[in-house]
Amino acid sequence: MKKILAFIFAITLGVMIILSLSNNELFTDFGDTNHYDGISSGYITSEVGGDEEPALVPVNIVTGILVDYRGFDTLGEVTVLFVSSIGVALLLGVASPKRINLNFKPNFMLSVGSRALFGVMFLTGIYIVLHAKTSPGGSFPGGAMIASSILILYLSNDTFRTDVSKFKLGKSLAASGFVLVGLIGLLFTGEFLANFHPFIMDTILVLIAIDVAGGIVGIIDNFLTEERV
């Protein structure tokens, strides 16, 4: 009975969403958006920054919106990831951690193959971080890829533990460095996170990648360790 009610409720909500969006003057049809009239046109033609030098305008507009035009949003996003990593450590962290017993013994092929894969994934992550200005997604995918290369090592070896304290230190330094870069902009131009030099954007992208990688590695380590008895 409860399932039928839930089914009816969900279907009704979906039908209402579709009905309210179809033939709606305020909501344009699929593939028919006119964002060149809206706020995005300023980002695309880089009119928002005013008299910005051409070298400061990023090739990838999505990255430009993330770290330049809406850099303050990204600072909040980095803070959310930081706080959730701290929350997981608060819930699952223990005083003297050891690896959880995974109930399987990795064979030779798995351990060797995962080590080979680790190098490729780690270097690809660094490559994506360094090309964050042109590739889609900024440096978030690069940081996540570095963290998942560490996850591969965790899953293929039941005694492996990385040096988590270094990742946590890097995460904290990156989050503080983001604020510091913003304060540098405030000092020199009077605007928080002002983009007055090409180096600013590169620094922010690398700091984001370090923060993402450190946060996710901390979460992985908290999930795969337990109290030593």
Added chain:
Amino acid sequence: MLLYASVLLIVIGLYGLLTNRNVIKIILSLNVLEIGLNIFIITVGFLDLEEAIAPIITLQQRASVIVVDPLPQALVLTAIVIGVGTTAIGLSLAKKMYDKYHTFNLDEMGEE
């Protein structure tokens, strides 16, 4: 059409949230709902033209080419990262529940 697919994902996620009593399945339903919402926001910025490209353009091209709307993509990138954070917190709470009650089912918790 992609809009209907995203609404379908939202409906599936909502149904799963309402009916499941397993903590892991509830978190999975929340993720399905979130993916549906993200796809919906992406479809808002899509431009169905032959000459429309992804928003990666050089300075020389900047005035002449037509690109899809980059703003929803940037917002969805933020939403994905925040989704990772909430999922991690939810899963760690689920692990704590399992350590205490030795079950993931909400109905069986507290019965000893």
